[in-house]
Amino acid sequence: MHPHHSPDCNCYEVDSQTKQKQLLIALLLVGGFAIVELTVGLSIHSLALLAESGHLVSDCLALLLALLATRITQSPPTWGWLGVNEVAIKENHSVETWAALINGLGLVVVALLIAWEAVSRLQIDAVEIASKPMLITAIVGLVVNGINISLLHQGSDHDLNLRGAFLHVVADALGAIGVIVAAIAITIWHWSWADGAISLVISGLIIVSAIPLINQSWKTLQAIAP
Template sequence: MVSLQWCGCADDSVKVVNNSQKAKVLWITVGLLAVFFVAEWSVGLWSQSLSLQADAGHILSDITALAISLLASFLAQQPANKKATFGHQRIEVLAALFNGLGLLAIATFIILEAIQRWQHPAAILGIPMLAIAVLGLIVNLLNITLLHPHTHDDLNLRGALLHVIADTVSSVGVIIAALAVHLWDWWWADVAISLLVATFTGLSALPLVQESLKIFLEYAPESIDPVEVEISLKSFPGVIQVEKLHIWTISLDKVMLSANLTVECITIQERDRLLNKLESHIQKTFNIAEITLQLTSCRKALPLPIHPLFNQDLVFMLSASKTHSNLEPS
């Protein structure tokens, strides 16, 4: 059984630098959102704007989610030990799942508040609402610029980015609602924008929750078809059968594969060469770096042994037959 691990000291150093940069970006984002939350919540209460209050609640959930992300990023850097043999990388996936569920909860809360406001409308101050919404748009665009470069291989940061994108859309909606309230006194615009923001927030959370659950349920990644992998392995000369093929994801950028392969009767050197070819093929074709393959050589059936008692009876019969033939007169 052989396992390939494509890692080295240089790769570890790069990972440490990347993790440090991600943590710094998260801290800056949390700081900006915390300052803006205080301002938006205060103005939302003063102006009686539901969309501002809803967006402020969303901001609070973002701050909580990012704090979880920081904790998850720290724990994910801890080395593997006797109990956590894969390390703590799935903590980031768990944080992403909580982020998605938090978005769904916020969306539900906004919808319920919008229904109540529709039944009991209130006077809204359009100018303060517009000013804080423009400030929120600027803050969210800055946060998107900070987070986006680090989300390609990090499901946790991708969840944080979805929060900020939802906030950005919410800020645009609040700006539109503020203009409608100030220019035409359309109080219902505040309620309508709140419903749109809630819908967008919920829809943006569903893919994040779905992808996180697939990782926890150890599904194969969407980009890899296990049937195609099995066919590819069987296409190699000498491979007779593929059994116990398992493909699962530890984190967004770490896919595992294990399988038992039955191969033709070959020498140890030929088996080693075949093993190297198979692992290299899987790594290049399917982008799977963590590979464990067990090769078992087929063996020809050996002749069944004759029971010792049967052997003794056969010898006795042959001896008796020979003796009888010698006693017969010629």
């Protein structure tokens, strides 16, 4: 099956097989680059890169959760009675909505951890950071996130589970841009504090992106509750 246009909105509905493929590719890209960012972040003492790598790890869990939820709902049981089919569809929708809600809450937790570490970093003496490897890694990260954004955007307008995964990679892209800005500030003006400051900004952006998802997921769960 292929994505098809929904007559009720200006968006495209994505079938289960396509959605699983989207999520799996994104999971592999994010997981691979998380290792790269962690390695570089540890070697050059960059909190912003370490924060981003931690966010990527949380994204791996979020993408895996979204993938499993999609897999579970791939083949809803049908026994020929309309009432039974409605119950099955309702349960499947609930599974994916719960996955979206958990992903949203996970984003908030990660953001708070990043903010805590950033504040701690700003209160201690500046740490020397190799800005060029930081900049190169962040640029590569932005490219990877750009691929994932393009991949997951299709169908995210109406699918809460897919939107949760999509918002994770958007937050990653914002984080990568923040790291690029910090690396440039450190290179040109030697502002080592920019590493921690940008991490705070990243955490704020993550929370802002997560709140609408949490709110809509919760309302949807209340609406489909028996």
